[in-house]
Amino acid sequence: MPVIEANGCPIHVEVEGPERAPALILSNSLGTTLHMWNGQAGPFTKHFRLVRFDRRGHGKSGLPKGPYSMEMLGRDVLAIMDGLGITKANWCGLSMGGMEGMWLAANAPERFERMVLSNTSSYFADKKGWNDRLALVREKGVPAFAGPNMERWFTKGFRERDPQAIANMAAMFAATPLDGYLACGKAVRDMDHRDLLPRIKVPTLVIIGRHDPATTPDAGEYIRNNIPGAEHFMIDAAHISNVEQPQQFNEAVLGFLTRH
Numbered sequence: 001m002p003v004i005e006a007n008g009c010p011i012h013v014e015v016e017g018p019e020r021a022p023a024l025i026l027s028n029s030l031g032t033t034l035h036m037w038n039g040q041a042g043p044f045t046k047h048f049r050l051v052r053f054d055r056r057g058h059g060k061s062g063l064p065k066g067p068y069s070m071e072m073l074g075r076d077v078l079a080i081m082d083g084l085g086i087t088k089a090n091w092c093g094l095s096m097g098g099m100e101g102m103w104l105a106a107n108a109p110e111r112f113e114r115m116v117l118s119n120t121s122s123y124f125a126d127k128k129g130w131n132d133r134l135a136l137v138r139e140k141g142v143p144a145f146a147g148p149n150m151e152r153w154f155t156k157g158f159r160e161r162d163p164q165a166i167a168n169m170a171a172m173f174a175a176t177p178l179d180g181y182l183a184c185g186k187a188v189r190d191m192d193h194r195d196l197l198p199r200i201k202v203p204t205l206v207i208i209g210r211h212d213p214a215t216t217p218d219a220g221e222y223i224r225n226n227i228p229g230a231e232h233f234m235i236d237a238a239h240i241s242n243v244e245q246p247q248q249f250n251e252a253v254l255g256f257l258t259r260h
Contacts (some may be wrong), residue, residue, distance in 0.1 A: 006079035012060035017045035023089035024048035027097025033059035039246040057180020066183030092116040106196035118207035121219035122193040130189035143174035197226035
């Protein structure tokens with residue numbers, strides 16, 4: 001699988017699906033790798049040339065010194081597209097991936113056909129919450145927060161129903177490099193996309209987790225109400241909705257992206 005140099009950082013990319021199909025880029029949440037989309041790869045490659053990647057500071061990608069910003073992360077995506085020869089793509093980003101998507105839709109609209117923004121937020125008013133979390137992670141390390149994070153990411157019912165999925169996601173989270181988590185966490189903390197939303201003209205679907213404590217339903221409704229013409233889909237899940245409710249998620253995304 002290709003490694004693409006993006007603004008001085010090697011980015012690990014995986015591409016699968018029919019060569020002539022339209023491109024769909026998936027972008028992960030903070031503290032995960034491209035494998036968080038394993039439950040989407042099969043259904044999505046029936047329709048799309050699927051591009052997944054580990055953002056800088058995560059997985060098999062490079063770990064340049066911070067600070068990072070949403071603009072930097074968005075420009076990494078454009079470098080991936082250029083490296084793969086993709087002129088125009090569809091986008092599906094969850095949480096931090098949705099934040100990158102908002103930047104891309106506002107700043108490079110000609111590169112995107114349609115945009116799915118899932119379980120995400122355009123702004124965090126509470127900087128103290130982020131500062132406290134990042135200070136604790138710096139002090140205790142990423143693995144110490146794997147357990148508590150699963151409680152934010154998934155409903156109690158799902159944690160009890162599918163302990164293997166929880167174990168896999170906890171291990172993925174725990175393996176995140178400390179400096180990558182901190183640099184990306186600060187980019188999320190400092191993001192403010194509220195002024196970008198009215199500028200977005202790319203057709204957009206906003207997916208909202210009914211039980212999401214991390215990017216709340218109110219945060220999703222704000223995005224939907226401020227992007228002209230945006231649609232929304234409420235999913236019966238907490239934060240990582242593509243893992244908790246893959247069938248609902250896949251149907252919502254494919255229904256939106258393949259509609260004529």
